[in-house]
Structure formats: C-alpha cells, structure tokens
Amino acid sequence: MKHLIIDAEKCVGCGICKSVCIRDNIEIIDDIAVDIESNCFDCGQCSTICKQNAIVLKAYQDQMDRIEEYNPREIPVSYDDMLQFLKQRRTCRWFKRKKIDSETFEKLMEAAYYSPNRQNIQDVEFAVIDERLDEFISHVYDIISVKEDEFFRIRQLGDYLRDEARDPKRHPLLWEGKQLILAFSEAKTDAVIAMTRLELLAYTLGLGGFHSLFIGMADEVNHEKLMEFFPEIDKNKHMYAAFIIGYPRVRYRRTRPHKQIKLTYM
Ligand SMILES: Cc1cc2nc3c(=O)[nH]c(=O)nc-3n(C[C@H](O)[C@H](O)[C@H](O)COP(=O)(O)O)c2cc1C
Missing domain, CATH: 3.30.70.20 (Alpha-Beta Plaits)
Incomplete structure (x- = not known):
C-alpha cells in the first residue's frame, strides 16, 4: 500500500x-x-x-x-534562553485555588502532539483528574497500601484518608494540588517524554507542579486494578507519568545546588 x-x-x-x-x-x-x-x-x-x-x-x-513552514536555518530559542528557562523550573507543590480550564489543557496537548515516540506509534494519551480527584486518590491508596511498610508517605496517606479532622492543605500526596494530569502509553519512554515536554510548556503559561512517584507506583503494583478507573483507555497502555498541576501561589527566587552530573566519554 x-x-x-x-x-x-x-x-x-x-x-x-x-x-x-x-x-x-x-x-x-x-x-x-x-x-x-x-x-x-x-x-x-x-x-x-x-x-x-x-x-x-x-x-x-x-x-x-x-503543517507550518519554518526557516530551517533559524533556531527558535537560544541556548542561553533555553538554559535559563530550564534553570528556573522548580518543583511546585503550593497552588492557588484557581483551576486550570479545559482550553488550557488543550494548549498543553500541543507539547505531546509534537513529541517523538518509538516507531512513530503515537499512542500516548492523557487523562485529567479533577472532579473525581478524591475518588481517584482512594483508588490509588487501595492499590499502593500494600507498600505501607516500605514507604512512610503511603502510611501517612492512609492515616490522612482515615482522619476526619484532616488538614486539606497538607495532603501527603497532593500537597495543595487539585488537578492531576496522567500520561498513558505502551512504552514507558513515550509517555515520559510527552509528559516532560508538557510540563515545560506548562511553565510558559504560568503553571507549575510536580511529578508523583506514589501515583505512578499504582500502575507498577496493580495495573489491572488501576485501569478499572479508566474504562476508556486501552489496557495495554500503562500510566507511566503523573503530574500534579496548578497555578503556583509561591515564587522561587534562585537556583539550587545539584550534584555534579557524571559524564563519561568512551
Ligand atoms: C519521577 C518523579 C517523581 C516524583 N515524586 C514526587 C512525589 O511523589 N511527591 C513530591 O512531593 N515530589 C515528587 N517529585 C519531585 C522531586 O521531589 C523534585 O523533583 C526534587 O526534590 C528536586 O526538586 P526540583 O524538581 O525543584 O529540582 C518527583 C519528581 C520526579 C522526577
């Protein structure tokens, strides 16, 4: 053909x-x-x-x-600008009340639309968790609670969910987060790359957030059960990236030190 x-x-x-x-x-x-x-x-x-x-x-x-024509000789962002942008990206867990609307989520999809992926398969898809956030977190907890002894944070989450007098501003998994964006694909790298690009584009719109180890863990512990929450998503796809997203209510003022990156030339 x-x-x-x-x-x-x-x-x-x-x-x-x-x-x-x-x-x-x-x-x-x-x-x-x-x-x-x-x-x-x-x-x-x-x-x-x-x-x-x-x-x-x-x-x-x-x-x-x-399709857009562009000048192949022109690099649209300079090294210095791009590096400055990457330096200023910070994990943010503290958000304003204002929620992200669907138009803005659609704008973020552009980052994924232009993502590379293995064998050009383009199977990455996203879900936004918003109104059903509490239900989703309970579902995640039901799955990852088997790891309570290994991770104090999961134990803390269990205590938090059982505590009637909990402080909704210090959720052990979401902190002040109210919206989640999840990426699904068959191959891990595809979803992770797409989400990373989405995260960076999000900063250009004044958004921020953080990746979640524990939400991601739900897929590793019990993929079948996790996917019960997503009847419309192909079961062959896994939730390989979870990002808590919102409008930051704090502002970071300087870079922080990192471990020196090891680079080996062979
Ligand atoms: C894959 C991944 C999982 C993460 N999981 C969590 C998490 O579960 N909870 C959290 O508060 N931060 C989480 N973070 C944020 C890291 O703690 C954060 O990236 C690290 O402290 C470095 O800070 P920086 O991103 O501001 O440089 C995660 C980051 C990544 C990349």
Whole structure:
C-alpha cells in the first residue's frame, strides 16, 4: 500500500527524500520520486525535507492544515534562553485555588502532539483528574497500601484518608494540588517524554507542579486494578507519568545546588 502522495508536477527528482528514508520506501525513477510500497511508517522525514513540498502523507491528510513552514536555518530559542528557562523550573507543590480550564489543557496537548515516540506509534494519551480527584486518590491508596511498610508517605496517606479532622492543605500526596494530569502509553519512554515536554510548556503559561512517584507506583503494583478507573483507555497502555498541576501561589527566587552530573566519554 502506498503511504505517500507525491506530486509529480512539483517533484524535481533531487532524491533528498530517498536519502533520509530509513525504510527504503522511495526510489527515483525517471527523475521523479516514487513510493515503492516498502515498509513506510509515516515518519514524515521525506515530506518535511522536500524543498518542493511535493510529498503528502496519506494517513495525515486530515492534519494538513496544521503543517507550518519554518526557516530551517533559524533556531527558535537560544541556548542561553533555553538554559535559563530550564534553570528556573522548580518543583511546585503550593497552588492557588484557581483551576486550570479545559482550553488550557488543550494548549498543553500541543507539547505531546509534537513529541517523538518509538516507531512513530503515537499512542500516548492523557487523562485529567479533577472532579473525581478524591475518588481517584482512594483508588490509588487501595492499590499502593500494600507498600505501607516500605514507604512512610503511603502510611501517612492512609492515616490522612482515615482522619476526619484532616488538614486539606497538607495532603501527603497532593500537597495543595487539585488537578492531576496522567500520561498513558505502551512504552514507558513515550509517555515520559510527552509528559516532560508538557510540563515545560506548562511553565510558559504560568503553571507549575510536580511529578508523583506514589501515583505512578499504582500502575507498577496493580495495573489491572488501576485501569478499572479508566474504562476508556486501552489496557495495554500503562500510566507511566503523573503530574500534579496548578497555578503556583509561591515564587522561587534562585537556583539550587545539584550534584555534579557524571559524564563519561568512551
Ligand atoms: C519521577 C518523579 C517523581 C516524583 N515524586 C514526587 C512525589 O511523589 N511527591 C513530591 O512531593 N515530589 C515528587 N517529585 C519531585 C522531586 O521531589 C523534585 O523533583 C526534587 O526534590 C528536586 O526538586 P526540583 O524538581 O525543584 O529540582 C518527583 C519528581 C520526579 C522526577
């Protein structure tokens, strides 16, 4: 089956598309690029490198209005700006009451839309936990409580959930968090990469938050049970990233020291 629509009027047969194809799906025949129906996985290298804009991916025709031309010589962010941005990112657990609306969550999805993923499978999906947050945390606790002896925080969560007089401002898992965003995929790296990019984009919108070890643990301890909460998500996908997100009510003023990163050249 052909994956590419190649405009023979536009194509000049330069062969750059063929040179970047890692599936040997393109041949130059009579000075025109031809889809030889090899093993194309719609990675789009050919269509994005073509100077003539002569190649369209059949599978993505409905997404064509999202294609943007850019100047390949221009790097949109400088090293210094990007590094400064990364330096200023801080884990934040203290939030304003204001909730993030669905329009803003949609904006964050853009970070995932443009994420790399193994074999171009694009199976990462997200869930926002908002109104059902208490129910979700109880579900998570039911799963991770088997690890209470190993992690004091889980024991603390159990005590907190049982305590009628609890302080809702110091939730041992969420702190002041009121909304959660979760990423699911078959391969761990895909969800983690997408969530990391989403997190960074979130900072540009004045948002902040933190990743959660314990919520993530629910998937490791009992994936089947965790997924009962998500009947609409394919069971082959795992919850590989959980980020508590909100509008920070605190402001961090300086960087903090880190351990020196080890780098080995071999
Ligand atoms: C995978 C992961 C899991 C984390 N889990 C939690 C968590 O369960 N609770 C929490 O308060 N912070 C959690 N954090 C935040 C870390 O504690 C935080 O990144 C660390 O203290 C360094 O601070 P910084 O992010 O401001 O540099 C987690 C961070 C990562 C990357």
